[in-house]
Amino acid sequence: MQAKNILLFTLIFFFFGIKLNAQNSSSKDNIEQKTALLINAHLTYPGWSEGKLNASFYVKAKEFFISKNYKILETKVEDGYNPEEEVEKHLQADIVILQTPVNWENTPWIYKKYVDEVFNSALKSKKFLSGDGRSVEEGSKQYGMGGKMQGKKFMISATWNAPRESFNNKNQYLFKGKSADDALFNVAANYLFTGFEVVPGYYCYDVYHNKHINEDLENYPKYLQKIFNIK
Amino acid sequence: MNSTKKVLLINTHLNYPNWSEGKLNDAFHQKAKEFFISKGFEVLETKVEDGYDADQEVEKHIAADVIILQTPINWFGAPWIYKKYVDEVFNSGLASAKFLSGDGRTREDLTKQYGTGGKMQGKKFMVCSTWNAPKASFDDSDQILFEGRSTADVLIQITSNYRFCGVDIVPDYNCFDIFKDGDIVGTLENYPAHLEKVFSI
Numbered sequence: 104m105q106a107k108n109i110l111l112f113t114l115i116f117f118f119f120g121i122k123l124n125a126q127n128s129s130s131k132d133n134i135e136q137k138t139a140l141l142i143n144a145h146l147t148y149p150g151w152s153e154g155k156l157n158a159s160f161y162v163k164a165k166e167f168f169i170s171k172n173y174k175i176l177e178t179k180v181e182d183g184y185n186p187e188e189e190v191e192k193h194l195q196a197d198i199v200i201l202q203t204p205v206n207w208e209n210t211p212w213i214y215k216k217y218v219d220e221v222f223n224s225a226l227k228s229k230k231f232l233s234g235d236g237r238s239v240e241e242g243s244k245q246y247g248m249g250g251k252m253q254g255k256k257f258m259i260s261a262t263w264n265a266p267r268e269s270f271n272n273k274n275q276y277l278f279k280g281k282s283a284d285d286a287l288f289n290v291a292a293n294y295l296f297t298g299f300e301v302v303p304g305y306y307c308y309d310v311y312h313n314k315h316i317n318e319d320l321e322n323y324p325k326y327l328q329k330i331f332n333i334k
Numbered sequence: 335m336n337s338t339k340k341v342l343l344i345n346t347h348l349n350y351p352n353w354s355e356g357k358l359n360d361a362f363h364q365k366a367k368e369f370f371i372s373k374g375f376e377v378l379e380t381k382v383e384d385g386y387d388a389d390q391e392v393e394k395h396i397a398a399d400v401i402i403l404q405t406p407i408n409w410f411g412a413p414w415i416y417k418k419y420v421d422e423v424f425n426s427g428l429a430s431a432k433f434l435s436g437d438g439r440t441r442e443d444l445t446k447q448y449g450t451g452g453k454m455q456g457k458k459f460m461v462c463s464t465w466n467a468p469k470a471s472f473d474d475s476d477q478i479l480f481e482g483r484s485t486a487d488v489l490i491q492i493t494s495n496y497r498f499c500g501v502d503i504v505p506d507y508n509c510f511d512i513f514k515d516g517d518i519v520g521t522l523e524n525y526p527a528h529l530e531k532v533f534s535i
Contacts, residue, residue, distance in 0.1 A: 212421045215409075215413075219409055243479065
């Protein structure tokens with residue numbers, strides 16, 4: 104009788120112990136699982152720009168982050184969004200990636216509408232930033248240091264008609280030595296202003312002539328792994 | 335033969351009631367308008383928020399010798415309605431080949447550079463913008479956000495479209511720190527002198 108009780112007790116403890124362990128390890132996984140927000144800002148122009156290339160890069164990134172056990176949050180700007188929900192997605196994300204075509208040297212207009220609406224919402228609720236970083240006490244030493252999003256990272260993946268040679272060369276007429284990152288600085292600036300670290304962008308150039316599209320697509324996951332230091 | 339010079343004044347302020355109602359941008363727009371009228375220019379105007387026809391905007395650009403964009407800076411660029419305007423108007427100017435013949439590169443001459451296919455040579459473009467950012471945040475490599483960038487560096491997103499079409503870009507004019515310590519009255523007063531100088535009028 105006594106031995107039977109001890110056995111029962113041991114068994115109960117054994118199972119309960121396993122259950123405790125299981126709970127521990129699963130909650131531990133939840134804490135450690137990172138989140139990536141993937142924003143696709145392509146705007147469809149039927150018969151001209153249908154978004155297949157941007158979708159290909161987008162899916163590459165998605166597959167990469169899934170393979171690294173990231174939780175994926177997604178926004179296709181053209182399909183509509185709720186600004187407050189987009190604020191919450193940004194708060195949850197460790198990494199935010201903007202996939203965009205370059206239309207007239209920048210993102211399609213629907214992306215600037217998205218930024219104005221989402222960042223205005225977060226400015227009012229003070230969820231992204233507490234202000235522009237200048238305090239009365241400190242004077243106006245540094246502008247743009249009032250962000251609350253420290254520890255998060257932002258990256259642009261863009262498709263260009265411009266060829267690679269038009270950047271980083273002072274003898275070039277249009278960009279006069281500027282980099283592709285310089286050309287898209289206005290996009291990065293909003294994330295810098297809210298405390299993000301901005302990592303160098305991944306660019307597919309000269310998309311209407313480029314014979315390197317497949318190669319650029321293939322190399323994209325390696326770039327993501329390296330730039331975000333993911334094992 | 336009509337020798338009267340023309341200026342196109344584009345005001346792209348977007349109204350946010352009780353927050354940004356456009357008075358400051360309107361004041362700069364009016365200053366420019368008065369200046370060009372006093373110099374005998376014909377003035378063409380577009381208030382983006384009030385609506386426009388993209389093809390008509392192309393024609394206004396073709397008629398203009400000088401184009402000025404008056405804009406507030408919202409999230410480090412013009413309000414979204416301006417990028418919509420650009421995408422629509424420049425797409426129309428591209429489709430009709432009125433602004434440009436292509437991106438400048440040809441199969442025949444591989445030395446031709448990207449962005450040299452514009453047809454708008456001889457015209458000049460300028461941005462006049464109002465910023466929350468203080469003047470001290472620009473042109474100073476110790477500043478963390480802009481890392482030494484000038485206003486022109488931040489506005490390249492806008493000016494590069496005009497350069498792509500062959501238009502000359504002249505130095506921008508800026509009113510800084512408009513919610514705190516900026517010298518709004520002085521900046522407005524000095525605006526005509528800047529216009530006179532950069533357009534050599």
